[in-house]
Amino acid sequence: MSSDVPSTRDFRPTRRGFLQGGAAGAALTGLAARARAQDAAEPVPLDQYEPQFFTAAEYAFVLAATARLIPSEGDGPGAIETRVPVYIDLQLGGDFGQAADWYMEGPFQPDADPLLGYQSPLTPAEVYRQAIPVVEEFCQNRMGAGFADLSPEDQDSVIKALEQNKDPLSGSDSGAEDTEVVESGAGGGASGGSAEPATSQPILSAELRDFFSLLLQNTKEGFFADPMYGGNYQMQGWTYIGFTGARASFKEWVDKHDVPYPLGPVSISGERA
């Protein structure tokens, strides 16, 4: 909720970064609403959005980081076009951010075996709040600039280090961790990242070690959740992969095997893409 940092300085480099993607820039400036774009009023451009939860500095980081997790380049929208940062801001300001449904009584063992699940005493909102400055400091120390000012390649290398939660430049003890493959049974899930044996020091303390997985999960949620949650703008995430959203009635198509379904997605509010 705080806004202790003047917004313009923090925003400028970030904005430049995501304006590099052409479609992204168009969506941001509100000039390129898609076809059938809905008579709904244009939302406030991302660079003018006033976060409910994030500080300006935090928001700048999240804009830049989500833009690498789901980049604007290539086919399909990115996190910026789908307004993922707005989604994350609203989530962290709400029940999810407060861990409202979670059991958060002590004692806590944040450094427990990760297979035993989330054990930090911090809520997701607190993890973001405490982790982002640590990551920014890491970027300054290792790369001489804040995350948003780094090149996309350097940003990706920071994200990879965060994914492993290992500082690649510190120490060289050989990691002896077992990297067991997570099984999820039939139906599968998205495959995770690589599991390199790691060297060296963690970037984030045990209490913050789930930051990357929270950020990635929240980014994908914002890409695919119903637009009423602030992301998946104009159902672009759904349209890109061919998901039908809240259509939820297919009896006439069950038997039409290997025939593409002809209708696009609808949202819970009844909007069509």
Place this chain on the structure above:
Amino acid sequence: MARQDPKKDVVIVGLGWTGSILGMELSKEGVEILALERGEDRKTVPDFAYPNMIDELKYGIRYGTMQKPKNSTVTIRRTLDETALPYRHLGSFLPGDGVGGAGVHWNGHTWRPMENEFRLRSYVEENWGAEIIPEDMQIQDWGVTYEELEPHFDRFEWMAGISGQAGNVNGEMIEGGNPFEAPRSRGYPLPPLQQTADAEMFAEAARAMGLHPFPRPGANASEAYRNEYGMQLGPCNFCGFCERYGCINYSKGSPQTCVLDALKRKPNFQYKTNSEVLRVTLADDGKTATGVIYWDEEAGEEVFQPADIVILGAYSLHNVHLMLLSGIGQPYDPATGEGVTGRNYAYQMNGGTSMFFKDVDFNPFIGSGTVGMSIDDYAINQIDFGAEGFIGGSYITAGRANGQPIRGIALPSGTPGWGAEWKQGIGEWYGHSMSIGSHGSNMSYRDVYLDLDPTYTDKHGRPMMRMTFNWKDNDIRMTQFMKSKIEPVAESMNPDLMQSSYKGDGAMYDVRPYQTTHNVGGAPMGADPSTSAINRYLQSWDVHNVFVMGASAFPQNIQYNPTGAVGALAYWAAEAIRKDYMPNPRPLV
């Protein structure tokens, strides 16, 4: 000081499947019944209505129909040496909450265990000798046979409106059904669902290899249906929002669609929501219960509710927790192997092979909870345990339940989890993959059990329940065997890519990814009071007016989804209570 309410003949803890069935059946005796449900009331309209239910974030990801760990959870450890830690947010399993319980958010898979699963220890000893049973394995007979339960399976299937194809009716084999199933007295009430492309592709490949595919049975109505209670179902529209969601369409068999509106009309039945039972109170001699203490959320006070009969109809884990908190049955001790309450907790061993087909449009958003074609060629009654070196089996299925994208999009292994390649991958592969899954048994073991946690407490100040669970070699060998059977079928389908995911040597239980909500055991039924918490009628050995429903009764896990057996046991117990116990309350065995 607790408020005391007027006495009831029967108090039912939890208003899910078993609480609803027991309420319906016992109400026929004219007794006064009160059901206490800790969660909210829930009705198809407005709670499950379109379009608000079709919200993956709220229900699929944030678990809107599930229990909140803030209110109720367990601690978990893998070994006796480890410190158990709270299951702080949901992952591996998803207990339900509120009226309807897990019967709201299940997929609807409804199976009958095989005949030999009910007498597993005897079956193994008779055929291979006790020496093939690993030293730490505690498999047991159920104390009830398939033949005894058959009328009650039939009753549950016809009440819940199961769609399926019988394979064996009174010994007569029927083409297209499961040739390995136990004989049933009649077929399913509804024909099988239409099938999705992946299911048909798998069935064709399996048939070509000499296997025996059949439609997976389940509580997604294929046609309009009216059950014995006058409740009506409409045909499933394959909305693709089944598991984790309440049914928008009156198509999924649930307490709401199959029992509750009929039950609420009974003048001798009442229920209260937001009323969490804290413990069962016992008479001074400990041989009978006097009622229950519950927390009345609206009144903000504890209530003593006297009753002549207490039915524990909560989720399996909560039944065991209440027994431990109430002193019903001797707590199980893994050091000595003695004690019964908490004994023989078990889970489910699943695995799967994913296949990618660039040129096939699977339309993955078209699905239902139970659509699919299955084989039982590697079921428990088809495997030579002695030769294969494990005890257990699986059913194997392909079928599409949903294509919800946040819950996961299968991608070829090696695809990064984020970035440009991830985005390209989801664009290329969403709608072009399918999987064949193995759904397998899980045996019971000496050091796998439930007890009270020494450290953590719940919001009522009660000790939390502690789960000690890990995967064991026997079950890993079983799932590796299934891998060796599934992969050739998958290869024969000529996918562009395929990859397998089965637990391997040394696998440790990981509480984070969803696996299954088939938590069974902990209050095992049986014929021997030294190894079972309840007798063959689900009656506590020690406290004869307490009956414990649910999958907590399983002495080890079956190879199937548990609800069919849970429903049959509920009808079986209800009949014993009505006809035998109520006229003459006493230990029935």
